Amino acid sequence: MLQLEIVTPEKKIFSDTVSDVYLPGVDGEMGVLELHAALVTALKPGELRYEKDGKVEELAIGSGYAEVTSEKVSVLTDSAFGEDDIDEEVEVAAMQRAEEQLKGVSAADAEEAAHLESVIATNAARLLLKRKSR
Numbered sequence: 001m002l003q004l005e006i007v008t009p010e011k012k013i014f015s016d017t018v019s020d021v022y023l024p025g026v027d028g029e030m031g032v033l034e035l036h037a038a039l040v041t042a043l044k045p046g047e048l049r050y051e052k053d054g055k056v057e058e059l060a061i062g063s064g065y066a067e068v069t070s071e072k073v074s075v076l077t078d079s080a081f082g083e084d085d086i087d088e089e090v091e092v093a094a095m096q097r098a099e100e101q102l103k104g105v106s107a108a109d110a111e112e113a114a115h116l117e118s119v120i121a122t123n124a125a126r127l128l129l130k131r132k133s134r
Helices: 088-103 110-132
Strands: 002-007 012-018 020-025 028-033 039-043 046-052 055-061 064-068 072-077
Touching: 002 020, 012 046, 020 039, 020 072, 046 110, 055 110, 088 110
Parallel strands: 002 072
Antiparallel strands: 002 012, 020 028, 020 046, 039 064, 046 055, 064 072
16 A cells, blocks of 8 residues: 655645555656655646545646655645536636737746646646546
8 A cells, every 4th residue: 555645735635545646747647556666756737546445536636746655655736626626617717818818928938838838737637637527
């Protein structure tokens, strides 16, 4: 069993033992089982899955980092939402606003463009999780 901790700036979202964890790494999805090699990796907005007592749970997370040891996975992310916490209309509206703002950003303002692209990716990850259950 692995100890999984998911933390956002606001609160600890989850802390318990799980069978496995799947993370949206910047280089692709990464699966973690007990006795995994130690590593630290950046995470992109996407779906985090874990199995607890034979049941798979899914969260839409934002950008962040994961630290993996042979016995523990610590996820530090800017946001984490379960399907029930996601309002599809709010996410669509936020994504559309960010897309419109991105159109007006000059090429010289790379920091603002990166921020808006991250907002769009996070909203897209939430929408994907919400729409997956239909």
